[in-house]
Each structure stands twice: as structure tokens, then as C-alpha cells.
Amino acid sequence: MSKKQLIMETALDLFAKQGFEATSVQQITDRCxxxxxxxxxxxxxxxxLILALIDYFxxxxxxxxxxxxxxxxxxxLLYQFYFSIYQTFHNHSQFAKVILKEPSLTLNKELILKLNYYDKLIGNTILMMIERLYGEAVKETKYDLLYSIKGFMSAYSQLFIYYNIPIDLNMLVESLVEKTNLLAKHTTVPFVSKEMNDIFQFKQPMNEExxxxxxxxxxxxxxxxxESIxxxxxxxxxxxxxxxxxxRAVVRGLLENIRNQPHCKWIAYLLRQYFE
Amino acid sequence: MSKKQLIMETALDLFAKQGFEATSVQQITDRCxxxxxxxxxxxxxxxxLILALIDYFxxxxxxxxxxxxxxxxxxxLLYQFYFSIYQTFHNHSQFAKVILKEPSLTLNKELILKLNYYDKLIGNTILMMIERLYGEAVKETKYDLLYSIKGFMSAYSQLFIYYNIPIDLNMLVESLVEKTNLLAKHTTVPFVSKEMNDIFQFKQPMNEExxxxxxxxxxxxxxxxxESIxxxxxxxxxxxxxxxxxxRAVVRGLLENIRNQPHCKWIAYLLRQYFE
DNA sequence: TTGACAAATGACTAATCAGTCATTATTATA
DNA sequence: TATAATAATGACTGATTAGTCATTTGTCAA
Incomplete structure (x- = not known):
């Protein structure tokens, strides 16, 4: 493990336990x-360091x-979506703690921007999923559905981030899938409009930069x-x-090739965005 | 305004802007x-000070x-419930920011216990509401409903705590009422069990202490x-x-009498719990 | 073995901040 | 007005910590 990685993992543990401000550099290096x-x-x-941690995860x-x-x-799709979300929370529970507990860190505007940025990206992906699954039927209520899904994610994540309760992940996911489908199919009163959502997630179109x-x-x-494939x-x-x-088919295939190369996931993600 | 109150309100503003740790006592007193x-x-x-702020609100x-x-x-009931929640978020948005952003504050175990304590009390009240509104029908799924409601509260609160968007509160509440009713009436797959919820909210029965x-x-x-009524x-x-x-009727009336006395709300709440 | 380069060290600096306390100002009382 | 009691002050202390840099240690190639 590189020194940088050692520091990041050690710091992550300490931040999760004590918070960012309460952890000194000395403490991190001693532990390392x-x-x-x-x-x-x-x-x-x-x-x-904390910015690097956020990017990394x-x-x-x-x-x-x-x-x-x-x-x-x-x-x-819906099943796999929730499954992947909660698996990630589970695998990186230390990181989840840092993020969920410490969106304050008001010192650093850059940090807030960064978290906002990723939240926006994930929001766009969820919206894409909603549109694909429910199409025109949720035209009016899709943004509410987005917020409901985010609500489910945060409310239920608390259940097993802080306590190590053995969780029946399958049951959890089934339960959320049912709720999401219910809301998608029967909601009639919209609240969040496209404009309202845009205020937070104003699209940054892919550009030359x-x-x-x-x-x-x-x-x-x-x-x-x-040298390799x-x-x-x-x-x-x-x-x-x-x-x-x-x-398009060739591009898709090439993206698939690099996807599992460590550290290439992010490049694959960006390229996918760019080519579409 | 008493000095104590002046300090609390000034500190609240600063904590909301900068966070607890980043605000020095000197800064607070200068501002005061x-x-x-x-x-x-x-x-x-x-x-x-922060413990007092939390208790106060x-x-x-x-x-x-x-x-x-x-x-x-x-x-x-459901309408009034959400309405009151969001009105409170709106009226005390500075406080909401401190709480929502800073549940870490890892320095102080006492603080986490306190927040947990109030979260538990509010959870119990929501559960009481759910039981009254939907009765036996949600016997299996009421704890999931509780978590869904908490999820709605947190996801939608972000919308107007951080930005001063003019909000159609009526529409927001109608929308959440519909969602809640939908989930209550159609959910069949439970995930959160009584036992699971109890791990967080183990009942503290009213006792002599x-x-x-x-x-x-x-x-x-x-x-x-x-001297007064x-x-x-x-x-x-x-x-x-x-x-x-x-x-019981007399007690109820007396409680009603003191309810609007400033600072008596809490005593009324505790007495209500105790007498039932 | 030597010398050159890079990696790693930890004592040190400068800054911050919670909390104290001897002193001063204000108010109440006689 | 004089005296006592209370409120308020702010310079100071001690502790902590991010970040620096002169010095040491380790690693090669010649």
C-alpha cells in the first residue's frame, strides 16, 4: 500500500470516530x-486530505x-439500484459516517461544492433511472420521486451505519422497491418542479474545458x-x-474493457457522459 | 432580552454560518x-451553551x-403534522441548520445522547399518530412508515433550509400527506421490526426519578x-x-391553561406523558 | 567505500482559543 | 453620601495544533 493510501485509510478511521476537526495530523501520523x-x-x-478522501470514495x-x-x-433495475447503494454504504461505512455526519466543515467552501457536485451527479443518475422505468407517467411527479428516494436512502442508512445490526439486505431492498413503485404509480400531487430542482442541480453541460x-x-x-487490452x-x-x-457499439465495448481496470472507473464514467 | 438569551441567539447565528467548532467564544461575545x-x-x-441551545429548541x-x-x-391530523413540522423548520431555520449539519460534534457524548433522546421522543409521537390513523392495518409496516416519514422530513427540509426559495407550504404538505397515505395503505413488505426500532429507541418508562x-x-x-390563572x-x-x-377532564383543562404560558410548554408535555 | 540524491524526521514556530481571575464599574441599600 | 454587593472586564495562562525546515537516515551508482 502506498504511503498516500495508508494515510487516507488511517485518517478515514479516525475521522469516522472523532470527526475531522478533532483529529490532529499528529494523531494520524502516529497511527501510521x-x-x-x-x-x-x-x-x-x-x-x-479530506478533499482527496471525498474524491476517492x-x-x-x-x-x-x-x-x-x-x-x-x-x-x-430498482432492486439492483438500492442493493448497490446499501452495499456501498455497508462496504464503506466509515466513509459514509464521515460524509453523513460532517457536511458542516464550514471552513471550506471547496468541500461543500465538492459534495454538492457529487450529489448532483447522483441525482441526475437517479432521474435517468426514474424516467426510464416510469416514463411519461411520472412526468409531473418525477422530482418528488427523486426526493423520496433520497429520503429513503438517508433514513434507512442510519439504521446500519451507526449500529452493526445484522441486516437482511434483500428484505430491506424489497421493501424500498415496493415503496418506490407505489409512489411512482399513484402519486398525483407534485411539489418539486423542474425549476425548483434546477436551482440546486443546475446542469453543467459537458464543454470543451x-x-x-x-x-x-x-x-x-x-x-x-x-501494455494490455x-x-x-x-x-x-x-x-x-x-x-x-x-x-457507438465499438465505443460501448471499449468502455466495458476499461471499466474494471482499477482507477479507470471514473474515466469510463466521464467518457460515457461525454459521448452521449 | 436576558443576557443568556442574547448569547444564545447570537451563537445560533454564528454556529449556523460557521459551525460549532469554528466559532470562538470571543467571536460570540464581540458580536454581543x-x-x-x-x-x-x-x-x-x-x-x-450548545447543550442549552439544543434543549431550548x-x-x-x-x-x-x-x-x-x-x-x-x-x-x-396528517396535514397539521407536516404543516407544523415545516413551519418549525422555517421559523427556526438557523437552528435546523445547526442540528442537521452538525450531528457529529464528536467531542461530546452528552450531545449525541441529547439529540438521540429528542429524536426518540419525536419518533414515539409519530408512531402514536400512525397507530391512531391507520390502526391494525399497519401493524406489520408501521415502523417502516415511521422511517419513511423521517426520510420525507429530512429530504424535503433541505429544499428550503439552505435556500430562501418561496415555498407553497400548502402544496408541499398536501404532497407529503398523499405519499404517506399511499405508503400506509399499500405497503406490504415490512423491513423495520419492533425489535430493530427498539435498539435505537429503547423505551425509558416514566419513573419516580x-x-x-x-x-x-x-x-x-x-x-x-x-399570581394568575x-x-x-x-x-x-x-x-x-x-x-x-x-x-381526567380537569387535568386536561389545567394542562390547556398552562400550555401557552411561555416556557410552560415543556412542563405541559412532561405532565401529559406522566398522567397517561 | 564514497558521494550524491532522495526520503524521512521531529523540534520548533506562530497562531488560535477555552477558560481564569485580579481589577474596575455599576447598582442597591442603609 | 457611604458602603456593600453584584456585574462586567480583558489581559493572561496553558494547552493544542497546522505547518516548516535544518538535520539525519537510507539508498543507490560509480
Missing amino acids: GISKGAFYLSFKSKDE MMQVTSDIDYIVRVTKDEE MKEQILEMIENKLEEME EKESLVLLKGQLLEPTLS | GISKGAFYLSFKSKDE MMQVTSDIDYIVRVTKDEE MKEQILEMIENKLEEME EKESLVLLKGQLLEPTLS
Whole structure:
């Protein structure tokens, strides 16, 4: 494990237990068995550490959910969606604690923006799922459905983030699927309008700047990769980004190729957004 | 306004903006136009201040909701319930920010216990409402309904706590009433069981110790009250607490008498719990 | 073995902040 | 008005902590 990763995992544990502000850099480095100075070789500041933590986990979560929504067939989608959400909460419960408990951290505007940004991305994915599953039927109420789903996620997550109760995940998910379907099929009174939702999630359309960012990420990634199918795929995708020549099917296949390369999930997610 | 109150309101603003840890006592006292020493005449420590803030607001909220649930007739109950919740969020949005953003505050176990305590009380009130409205029909699913309602509360509260969007409160409430009724009437797959819920909300039955506490509060209150119907009512209620002689109807009336006396809401709430 | 480079150290600095207390100001009382 | 009692002050203390940097340790290639 790299030093950076060691610091991140150690810090995560401590933040989950004590909170961000109450955890000193000294405490982190003591626990890691390294010196304080070594910490500053990996991170420019303590703030940079928490931002890195958020990126590290939220990228995973966001791209996982997006992938599920895109590849799962309709009949199983809602089930798989909730299943993946709660599995993630379970696998990364330490991180979930930090996020759910500490959206304050008012010191840092950047942090709030970051959390907002990922919340927006996940919201868009959920909306996409709602539209696919229920179509025109929920035209008026889809934003309410989005908020209801978010409500279910937060209310039920508390149940097993703080306590280690053995959970029948299948039962939980079945229960939420039923509730979601009920609301989708019978709700008639809308409250959240498109405009209201947009105030929070004003769309950031993919633009040239974004393209540059993706390109840069790909190039960094390519440098550290060894020759392989994955690398070849990424090279082709880079070409497609610069000048679109490949068919949609080929692109889809190439994305599938790189998806399971560690750290490539996020690039795959961004490219998927860009190409559509 | 008393000095204590001035400090509490000033601190609330600052905590809502900057968070608890990031706000220094100096900052609070500067804003109040008093010295740092004066702060410590009103509060033993900074921690005591946040605990006092939580008590001050949560007592109001808890007793308000409980009152609504007890006096509103079934047909309007759900509407009035949500209406009161969101009105409270709106009126005390600064406080809501502190609470919703800062359930961490990991320094202080006492604080977490306190928040848990009020959450439990409110949960019990909501459960009482659910049982009254839907009865046996939701025997299996009432705890899920409780979590769904909590989910709605938190998801929708975000909408207008952080942004000052003009809100059609009536529409919001209608929309949540419909959702709640839908879930209550059609949910068949339960997930949260009584036992699971009890792990969080293990009942603290009213006991002798509680009785002593209420008595002490009443006596403190009586000292600062002037002769009035309210004082007379409170004296009678104190008698009833020591030795029950009055009829239920009389007790109910007396409680109604003191309910609107400032600061008596909480005593009324506790007495209501005790007498039933 | 030597020397050059990089990695790691931890004592130190400067800043912050909760809480104290000797002193001063204000108010109530006689 | 004089005296006592109470309220308020703010400089100070001690503790903590983010971040720095001169020094040491480790690692190679020559």
C-alpha cells in the first residue's frame, strides 16, 4: 500500500470516530507509524486530505451507481439500484459516517461544492433511472420521486451505519422497491418542479474545458499503464475523443474493457457522459 | 432580552454560518458587545451553551408536535403534522441548520445522547399518530412508515433550509400527506421490526426519578410566576402529581391553561406523558 | 567505500482559543 | 453620601495544533 493510501485509510478511521476537526495530523501520523513531516510529503495540507478522501470514495460510488443504471435491464433495475447503494454504504461505512455526519466543515467552501457536485451527479443518475422505468407517467411527479428516494436512502442508512445490526439486505431492498413503485404509480400531487430542482442541480453541460480535463486524465493514466487490452482500449477512446470515428457499439465495448481496470472507473464514467 | 438569551441567539447565528467548532467564544461575545468573562457568567463552558441551545429548541419542537398529534382530529391530523413540522423548520431555520449539519460534534457524548433522546421522543409521537390513523392495518409496516416519514422530513427540509426559495407550504404538505397515505395503505413488505426500532429507541418508562425532576421544574417555575390563572393551574397540577385526586377532564383543562404560558410548554408535555 | 540524491524526521514556530481571575464599574441599600 | 454587593472586564495562562525546515537516515551508482 502506498504511503498516500495508508494515510487516507488511517485518517478515514479516525475521522469516522472523532470527526475531522478533532483529529490532529499528529494523531494520524502516529497511527501510521510515520513522522509528521512525511504527511506533508503526500498532502499539501490537512484540508487537501479530506478533499482527496471525498474524491476517492465519491468517484467510486457515483460511477458504480451510474453503471448499474445503464446496464441493468428494467425489471431488475430498482432492486439492483438500492442493493448497490446499501452495499456501498455497508462496504464503506466509515466513509459514509464521515460524509453523513460532517457536511458542516464550514471552513471550506471547496468541500461543500465538492459534495454538492457529487450529489448532483447522483441525482441526475437517479432521474435517468426514474424516467426510464416510469416514463411519461411520472412526468409531473418525477422530482418528488427523486426526493423520496433520497429520503429513503438517508433514513434507512442510519439504521446500519451507526449500529452493526445484522441486516437482511434483500428484505430491506424489497421493501424500498415496493415503496418506490407505489409512489411512482399513484402519486398525483407534485411539489418539486423542474425549476425548483434546477436551482440546486443546475446542469453543467459537458464543454470543451471538460474535454481537456478528461484528456489529461487519460494521458496520466496511460503513462502508468502497462501494455494490455485495457491500455489499447484507452488509446482508442482517446482518439475517439479527439476525432469521433468509431461506432457507438465499438465505443460501448471499449468502455466495458476499461471499466474494471482499477482507477479507470471514473474515466469510463466521464467518457460515457461525454459521448452521449 | 436576558443576557443568556442574547448569547444564545447570537451563537445560533454564528454556529449556523460557521459551525460549532469554528466559532470562538470571543467571536460570540464581540458580536454581543459583551466581554469574554461575561459569557462565563451565563454558561459554565462553550459545551454547555450548545447543550442549552439544543434543549431550548428541541423542547419547543417536541412539545409542539406532541400537542398537535394529541388535539387534532383524525381527518386533519396528517396535514397539521407536516404543516407544523415545516413551519418549525422555517421559523427556526438557523437552528435546523445547526442540528442537521452538525450531528457529529464528536467531542461530546452528552450531545449525541441529547439529540438521540429528542429524536426518540419525536419518533414515539409519530408512531402514536400512525397507530391512531391507520390502526391494525399497519401493524406489520408501521415502523417502516415511521422511517419513511423521517426520510420525507429530512429530504424535503433541505429544499428550503439552505435556500430562501418561496415555498407553497400548502402544496408541499398536501404532497407529503398523499405519499404517506399511499405508503400506509399499500405497503406490504415490512423491513423495520419492533425489535430493530427498539435498539435505537429503547423505551425509558416514566419513573419516580422523572417525577422528582418534573416537580423541581414546577417549583422553579412557580417562583418566577405572578399570581394568575396559569399559576393556579400549575399549583393544582403539582398537587395532582403528588396525589392524584382530580378527574381526567380537569387535568386536561389545567394542562390547556398552562400550555401557552411561555416556557410552560415543556412542563405541559412532561405532565401529559406522566398522567397517561 | 564514497558521494550524491532522495526520503524521512521531529523540534520548533506562530497562531488560535477555552477558560481564569485580579481589577474596575455599576447598582442597591442603609 | 457611604458602603456593600453584584456585574462586567480583558489581559493572561496553558494547552493544542497546522505547518516548516535544518538535520539525519537510507539508498543507490560509480
